[in-house]
Amino acid sequence: KEATLTLMNEQIAKAHEHLKSCHTLVVTLGTAVVYRLKETNLVVANCHKVPQHNFTRRMASVDEITEALSAMVERLHEFNPQLRILFTVSPIRHIADGLEVNSLSKATLRVAVANVNRVYRDFTAYFPAYEIVMDDLRDYRFYAADMVHPSDVAISYIWQSFQAAYFDDASTQAIARCERVMKRLTHRPMTANREIVERFYADTKAVVTNLVKEYPYIANIKEINDLISE
Template identity: 40%
Template sequence: MGSCFAENIGAKFDYFKFQHSVNPFGIIFNPVSVEKLIRKVISQESFSEADVFFYNDLWHCFDVHSELSSPDTETLLNRLNGTAETFRNQLLRATRITLTFGTAWVYRNNDSGQIVANCHKVPQKQFSKELLSVAQIEESLQNIIASVASVNPNCNFIFTVSPVRHIKDGFVENQLSKSHLITALHKTFDFRLSTFDYFPSYEILMDELRDYRFYAEDMLHPNQVAIDYIWERFVQTMIVEESYPIMEKVDSIQKALQHRPFNPDSEQHQKFLEKLSQKISKLVAENPQIQF
């Protein structure tokens, strides 16, 4: 759960058929908003009409991403509460939660006094921009852990800071923001303990790759080469070796599924499909959680 970088890694989990959920409420960048959602979901506090507003022909919720917005208020509330129920059930069963934070800069709604997860293009004059202090971030992190532990005490956590730079805040401001996140994480947790892990995705892109050829055209987001590199590092450090053989089999099947034959009706291709089907059936029989 967290930034858009989490969705890049989530796509890898999807490709390799891990059981997972990514950003159920859409991309959330700051730790206070992540904390608010997790506490609300775990306490089973429903979203109500007080949590939504109408703007630009759509109903929105300041606590979630605009991808959940709807032209109908009832549809939005059903969507929010349905997502919350599904997410809570996932939190109850999760063995590991990965939280990726993108920024310590937040926007506070001047009317409600609340920090929002998304401004939904509401005029900026309605918000005050502020930088979360290290202490504020520490408090949110501790509250997240306490909330999850109240319903799932055996869950482990991976924390990371998104390598995507928020240049709209300014170059210096982006560095300040990332430094607050990194400092708070390392002050809050002892990453030598087995319960908590820190994966240095930000540091890998900034210090190991260190070249604009690893960035997308906007020069802000990591490109596919960088994502693949960071994923390999993630596999090496965060995924148990017992999973590697299954991942290799899944990868082989995925590549075969992407194969485009010159002649789909040829006998050779039909044999290829039959062999692939047998391969999939065997893997699914051995690992029922995997679905192609």
């Protein structure tokens, strides 16, 4: 328990430091349904398998969500004036309570975000991931077998739309190179020949080292940092 708490606090501290110099923060909203812990009357982020009778459940209103997001935006802007906040609404369906509740929940989130963007338009924006799946793709072919999560094809389509909206050609090329490197990092050579395996890892490290020289910020990616630190 103590080790978990220590790890959580360390991650919070890292996020705090990163936010000081971060240029863009993507905030994805999933559901308007909230759970309050009866003991404290505070909204929780995760129930952590605590019995349901310890919580009260309800759907937050547009005004409540607008107020909460506005307070967050103002605090973040005060903390880091250069930060731009990009909101999205997740296309993943929350169907435990039925499609009607899910539809109302997503609509509530969407209106709240529109309210926030209207007031803080100078440093907030909205990317329509939800609308891309619901209105552009519009077909169960673009959902996984559970009919809840977008399929790999849909995810790729959303990612391509995101790149087209926010990245220039140089950024797109850099991302493509990074993606190829990440594939190498997750690849496991299917051979028992030690010389071939060692050559593969040496080549991969050389590629990564050169890429980090061009784009120093990618050293923050854990897999890349682990490799260049060896």
